[in-house]
Amino acid sequence: MAASRIVIENCAIATVDANDTEYASGYVVVADNLIESVGAGSAPAGLENVVRRVDGTGHLLTPGLVNTHHHFYQWITRGLATDHNLFKWLVALYPTWARIDESMARAAAQGSLAMMARGGVTTAMDHHYVYPRGSGDLSGAIIGAASETGVRFTLARGSMDRGESDGGLPPDFAVESLEDALAATEATVDRYHDDSFDAMTQIAVAPCSPFSVSTELMRQGAELARRKGVRLHTHGSETVEEEQFCKELFGMGPTDYFESTGWLGSDVWMAHCVHMNDSDIAAFARTGTGVAHCPSSNARLGAGIARVTDMLRAGVPVGLGVDGTASNESGELHTELRNALLVNRLSAHREAALTARQALRLGTHGGAQVLGRAGQIGSIEAGKLADLVLWKLDTLAHSSIADPVVALILGAAAPVTLSLVGGRTVVEDNHLTTVDEDAVARSTRTEARRLARITAAG
Numbered sequence: 272m273a274a275s276r277i278v279i280e281n282c283a284i285a286t287v288d289a290n291d292t293e294y295a296s297g298y299v300v301v302a303d304n305l306i307e308s309v310g311a312g313s314a315p316a317g318l319e320n321v322v323r324r325v326d327g328t329g330h331l332l333t334p335g336l337v338n339t340h341h342h343f344y345q346w347i348t349r350g351l352a353t354d355h356n357l358f359k360w361l362v363a364l365y366p367t368w369a370r371i372d373e374s375m376a377r378a379a380a381q382g383s384l385a386m387m388a389r390g391g392v393t394t395a396m397d398h399h400y401v402y403p404r405g406s407g408d409l410s411g412a413i414i415g416a417a418s419e420t421g422v423r424f425t426l427a428r429g430s431m432d433r434g435e436s437d438g439g440l441p442p443d444f445a446v447e448s449l450e451d452a453l454a455a456t457e458a459t460v461d462r463y464h465d466d467s468f469d470a471m472t473q474i475a476v477a478p479c480s481p482f483s484v485s486t487e488l489m490r491q492g493a494e495l496a497r498r499k500g501v502r503l504h505t506h507g508s509e510t511v512e513e514e515q516f517c518k519e520l521f522g523m524g525p526t527d528y529f530e531s532t533g534w535l536g537s538d539v540w541m542a543h544c545v546h547m548n549d550s551d552i553a554a555f556a557r558t559g560t561g562v563a564h565c566p567s568s569n570a571r572l573g574a575g576i577a578r579v580t581d582m583l584r585a586g587v588p589v590g591l592g593v594d595g596t597a598s599n600e601s602g603e604l605h606t607e608l609r610n611a612l613l614v615n616r617l618s619a620h621r622e623a624a625l626t627a628r629q630a631l632r633l634g635t636h637g638g639a640q641v642l643g644r645a646g647q648i649g650s651i652e653a654g655k656l657a658d659l660v661l662w663k664l665d666t667l668a669h670s671s672i673a674d675p676v677v678a679l680i681l682g683a684a685a686p687v688t689l690s691l692v693g694g695r696t697v698v699e700d701n702h703l704t705t706v707d708e709d710a711v712a713r714s715t716r717t718e719a720r721r722l723a724r725i726t727a728a729g
């Protein structure tokens with residue numbers, strides 16, 4: 272018998288299940304950390320151990336948002352190199368990033384996580400690939416911050432081993448050796464990866480990108496992930512320059528390079544995938560390789576627009592990503608739902624290129640799919656984890672829009688009245704309940720200034 276139940280009622284509900292079932296007015300019963308039931312009308316009578324009833328009048332309930340690509344450490348290097356393309360932006364920022372330490376990584380993770388959680392993210396990820404020698408336990412600091420914030424979390428343990436002297440983009444002092452990167456990644460999986468149904472922490476193997484990682488690290492990273500039964504993540508096909516780099520160095524485009532190194536498969540998801548031709552999309556669909564679509568970051572760096580409608584039509588799993596906040600200063604995922612819809616319509620020149628419901632699916636179920644957790648999160652269905660967000664839609668910003676899903680996606684960023692992760696409250700009345708937002712703001716400012724000082728001193 273359930274130890275405790277929470278009932279949320281009188282709200283519109285978008286379940287994002289396989290049939291896109293919606294209720295104009297319905298209820299959800301949460302029993303401990305699971306969704307026990309969902310339906311139209313009032314909650315069943317006679318429920319025992321109800322510890323809380325939430326009146327959701329004027330609200331829309333959706334699955335919690337799932338972020339599939341981010342770099343938390345960039346929270347303390349926002350607003351720099353603001354008019355550069357990807358390669359110039361990276362070269363400008365690598366010397367700063369190579370000086371991060373454990374305390375900076377912790378504060379930056381707290382800032383990134385707080386910003387996302389207060390905007391309805393219930394599952395976060397961090398692709399962290401900068402591990403300067405002597406910088407401390409960065410992975411432990413990041414995982415600790417996620418645990419404090421109370422969101423479900425995937426750490427994609429990244430790495431770079433192709434420095435400038437090996438034809439790569441990052442300076443030599445910012446990279447690890449092949450052996451160190453593999454050993455540290457394996458140790459992180461062994462220590463932190465949890466594959467249980469309600470896992471709060473999972474680890475993925477995540478060499479950074481073709482232009483900062485050796486072919487051997489790509490190959491051995493894929494072997495390591497498969498030996499350990501964890502997922503694989505990297506950046507792919509982000510810019511025209513990356514495509515040229517791959518053709519010059521490897522004699523093939525990025526997708527063919529990924530295939531040749533074991534990096535296409537249903538256990539892989541890749542950030543961006545902007546420059547994909549029809550046969551690249553077909554290869555992703557055939558192998559079940561997932562995509563983290565990051566529309567704001569792609570716009571900020573002038574990278575282009577991913578062909579999301581074509582990917583979805585081909586059957587490619589697609590989720591949404593904030594990307595690092597050095598290329599998307601807002602760091603919010605709920606606004607990416609709107610941006611995904613808008614940029615894809617511009618790209619496809621079609622008025623229905625991505626619908627509001629498809630955008631909501633990208634940010635919820637699609638994200639769960641690419642993180643390998645669609646059986647547990649990403650839709651409101653009995654038996655799934657109670658990761659739920661109640662969006663307030665009855666104020667000036669939204670109240671004159673009749674369709675709540677359209678209001679959420681096309682309207683202004685909606686306030687979050689309640690966000691639950693596994694039935695535990697993370698946001699209440701638009702405020703985080705797990706961490707002190709003002710304290711996080713202060714510590715991120717302090718660490719950003721300290722990093723700027725250290726970088727300026729050389």
Ligand SMILES: [Zn+2]
Pocket residue numbers: 340341342398506542594595
């Ligand atoms: Zn990225």
